[in-house]
Amino acid sequence: MNILITGASGQIGTNLALKLLARGDQVLGVDKRLNAWSQAFPLVQTDMTLSPTGADNRSRFPEQVTAFQPHAIVHLAAWAKVHQLVKEPAKALENVAMTFWALEAARAAKVPILFGSSREVYGDILRHVTEESMADFVVAESPYSASKIAGEAFFSSYAKCYGLKTLVFRFSNVYGRYDNDLERMERVIPLFVRKIWKGEPITVFGRNKMLDFTYVDDCVSGIAAGIDALLIGLPSPRVAGQTINLAYGQGQTLYDLVSLIELATGKQAQATYAPSQTGEVTRYVADISKARTLLGYQPQTPLTKGIQMYITWCRESGFLG
Ligand SMILES: NC(=O)c1ccc[n+]([C@@H]2O[C@H](COP(=O)([O-])OP(=O)(O)OC[C@H]3O[C@@H](n4cnc5c(N)ncnc54)[C@H](O)[C@@H]3O)[C@@H](O)[C@H]2O)c1
Structure with a gap:
């Protein structure tokens, strides 16, 4: 399968790309930075905050992205540090612009798209275990959190308006x-x-x-299982439109x-x-029972x-x- 990964020069993107390559998938990365860790997969260096959609309401993507003909897109590009976005909130808006870029790419290619959201969408709820339906979107603790909530909302709207198959993951302290x-x-x-x-x-x-600290191999195993579930319906055909906690x-x-x-x-x-x-x-x-049930996830x-x-x-x- 051809998998397009945004944020492919980052921590999770690099680990995911190498895992997918090892199992025989083709990977194309998109990132504004070159990858400092690996040259094992091609990368399109582009700034995803620049809107791909012109005044004629048609989207144009770099030639390599279109020619790759992805079967699925994993959207991981973001400013990913909470405290940095408290100091520089304009970067949270850039996160939303990057999500728009990725969703437009999925809409143009008519393929499923997965999103690296965050446990930050739950806010600081002081409960012991967090299950997916507990997110209450009035509790954004930080601009980063708001950017992920907005990203999830855009995913939901693209699923409804354009029939995109989507899958949202909420990660937690990946290391x-x-x-x-x-x-x-x-x-x-x-x-x-x-x-x-x-x-x-x-x-x-x-x-x-x-x-809830998550070792990166567990995180990327869950994402890979999500790709399979969306594309081939295994282990569960019921993942499209779902939101799933991925943590330990x-x-x-x-x-x-x-x-x-x-x-x-x-x-x-x-x-x-x-x-x-x-x-x-x-x-x-995190309550990870949904990931266990729908994806066979076993950290x-x-x-x-x-x-x-x-x-x-x-x-x-x-x-x-
Ligand atoms: N690592 C974690 O603990 C964690 C937890 C929750 C959610 N997430 C989310 O998962 C995703 C991946 O996280 P990560 O740890 O790999 O982060 P990371 O910072 O290592 O990777 C993000 C990548 O996005 C790229 N990027 C930023 N702005 C860009 C732009 N304008 N155009 C193109 N590329 C751009 C960066 O260059 C970087 O390589 C992020 O969306 C992050 O918010 C991560």
């Missing part, structure tokens, strides 16, 4: 290989691992903040995370604890194991010196 893009952004796990390894102090915003399904506090990194590195963290920052979700544990990597795998990858890749 693992290809996430050490330090100049661009650094997420909590790469940041803590690097600083604890080097003996540098860390500030932990929210000691008891409880999050267990909560860990940031205090737990620091302890696990200490254990895996053999180093003691110099940690200072501070209140959570504006816009942050402080508690999220394999608890944080205890994933942290060790991530640190091994960092060491082998030279990130820890």
